[in-house]
Amino acid sequence: MRLSLDFGYCQKFIDDQSVKGLVSKAVQASQSLQDKTGKGNDFLGWLDLPERMQEQVTRIQSLADRIRANSEVLVVIGIGGSYLGAKSGLAFLQHHFSNELPAEKRGGPAIYFAGTNMSPQYLKDLMALIGDRDFSLNVISKSGTTTEPAIAFRFLKEKLEDKYGSTGLKDRIFLTTDPERGALTAMSEQTGYEKLVIDPHVGGRFSVLSPVGLLPFAVAGINIAELLEGARAAMNDVALPYEENPMLQYAVMRNHLYAAGFKIEMMVNYEPRLQYIAEWWKQLYGESEGKEHKGIFPASASYTTDLHSLGQYVQDGERHLFQTVLHLEESGADMVIGSNESDLDKLNYLAGKPLDYVNKKAEEGTLEAHYSGGVPNMIIKIKRADTLSLGYLFYFFEYACGVSAYMLDVNPFDQPGVEAYKSNMFRLLGKPNV
Ligand code: PA5
Numbered sequence: 001m002r003l004s005l006d007f008g009y010c011q012k013f014i015d016d017q018s019v020k021g022l023v024s025k026a027v028q029a030s031q032s033l034q035d036k037t038g039k040g041n042d043f044l045g046w047l048d049l050p051e052r053m054q055e056q057v058t059r060i061q062s063l064a065d066r067i068r069a070n071s072e073v074l075v076v077i078g079i080g081g082s083y084l085g086a087k088s089g090l091a092f093l094q095h096h097f098s099n100e101l102p103a104e105k106r107g108g109p110a111i112y113f114a115g116t117n118m119s120p121q122y123l124k125d126l127m128a129l130i131g132d133r134d135f136s137l138n139v140i141s142k143s144g145t146t147t148e149p150a151i152a153f154r155f156l157k158e159k160l161e162d163k164y165g166s167t168g169l170k171d172r173i174f175l176t177t178d179p180e181r182g183a184l185t186a187m188s189e190q191t192g193y194e195k196l197v198i199d200p201h202v203g204g205r206f207s208v209l210s211p212v213g214l215l216p217f218a219v220a221g222i223n224i225a226e227l228l229e230g231a232r233a234a235m236n237d238v239a240l241p242y243e244e245n246p247m248l249q250y251a252v253m254r255n256h257l258y259a260a261g262f263k264i265e266m267m268v269n270y271e272p273r274l275q276y277i278a279e280w281w282k283q284l285y286g287e288s289e290g291k292e293h294k295g296i297f298p299a300s301a302s303y304t305t306d307l308h309s310l311g312q313y314v315q316d317g318e319r320h321l322f323q324t325v326l327h328l329e330e331s332g333a334d335m336v337i338g339s340n341e342s343d344l345d346k347l348n349y350l351a352g353k354p355l356d357y358v359n360k361k362a363e364e365g366t367l368e369a370h371y372s373g374g375v376p377n378m379i380i381k382i383k384r385a386d387t388l389s390l391g392y393l394f395y396f397f398e399y400a401c402g403v404s405a406y407m408l409d410v411n412p413f414d415q416p417g418v419e420a421y422k423s424n425m426f427r428l429l430g431k432p433n434v
Contacts, residue, residue: 265323
């Protein structure tokens with residue numbers, strides 16, 4: 001197992017009787033996922049993606065190799081579930097400043113994201129940053145109709161056409177979309193742009209282990225076969241009994257805390273590479289569970305940075321939140337604090353200590369303080385930031401999300417609430433036929 005859960009800093013909030021009831025609910029929920037008898041059961045294609053995607057690894061890798069060979073930059077265009085998985089996985093595995101490294105050190109194209117907002121300044125800055133460099137586009141939209149990526153694509157395609165002419169586009173545009181429907185499918189049919197398919201039975205936020213995540217990962221040089229292997233390990237673990245099953249344990253504990261009045265879950269990290277995992281998780285859980293006026297509100301914080309901003313509230317504010325700490329056992333690098341004769345900065349008491357030791361002590365001290373201040377804390381322990389762990393983590397959170405939402409009796413796989421703003425926006429913009 002590539003991760004484990006620790007409820008030590010949660011203990012005083014645990015009511016064994018209530019947990020027992022929730023365990024059987026979680027087991028039932030898991031069974032409904034496996035039997036495909038629960039709400040939204042038409043969207044369970046993600047359950048076996050780690051197995052099914054193996055046969056696509058060769059094609060995805062060869063498309064990625066083409067991009068790696070002809071591009072200094074890849075722009076991934078997408079939003080929500082068509083963006084956050086790739087972004088979070090790259091942040092988890094890559095050098096913190098990957099895009100700023102010289103190309104030979106990075107070992108692949110710089111990867112930027114577009115279509116995640118409608119800011120003209122963002123797009124202008126991105127296009128200026130690409131400048132004269134060779135680039136390609138991976139447009140990801142399951143529906144093929146989402147406004148933000150469609151607009152970004154229009155601008156970036158123009159830039160591509162200016163540089164390579166209309167005949168050069170075929171080598172540089174990669175569309176990831178529905179097999180049959182939507183504007184991108186029609187475009188691919190008319191132009192011959194390379195197309196990668198998202199299974200129609202996989203919702204956007206559950207799609208990271210499909211070409212949605214796999215193509216950008218492969219372009220970055222990440223071993224996607226290994227990523228799927230990590231995910232398959234989690235897939236096999238779903239059958240474990242509760243005592244050994246982290247997915248069920250996580251779903252049970254967060255529902256237990258929710259029922260006890262803790263309505264906000266804050267995903268906390270002490271390593272910046274985990275920050276985007278929390279962003280991906282927020283969308284996965286927020287969009288899956290926030291329905292029928294129910295659902296834990298998913299929030300996140302990056303410590304120790306946010307101990308200097310949100311720390312006061314967490315310690316002392318309203319008692320309605322619990323924390324889930326993503327704990328990386330091995331930081332990946334270490335730096336030992338040196339000794340200094342003058343000790344003007346008064347840090348000699350730490351001389352000889354690895355920086356990771358200091359970070360871990362900050363974590364421990366914070367856990368103790370928040371726990372005694374009335375905040376329950378779960379810890380998800382991940383061994384190290386490697387490809388196998390990432391695959392496991394993605395599947396772990398997806399499966400626990402399905403179980404948790406079924407425990408709340410909501411459909412995890414629809415998102416009726418995101419339509420309201422869109423129809424207002426289209427009306428205000430004068431879009432025809434809405
Ligand atoms: O999880 C979801 O379904 C959404 O967040 C979508 O991924 C997001 O709205 C983008 O949709 P599309 O891929 O159709 O452009």
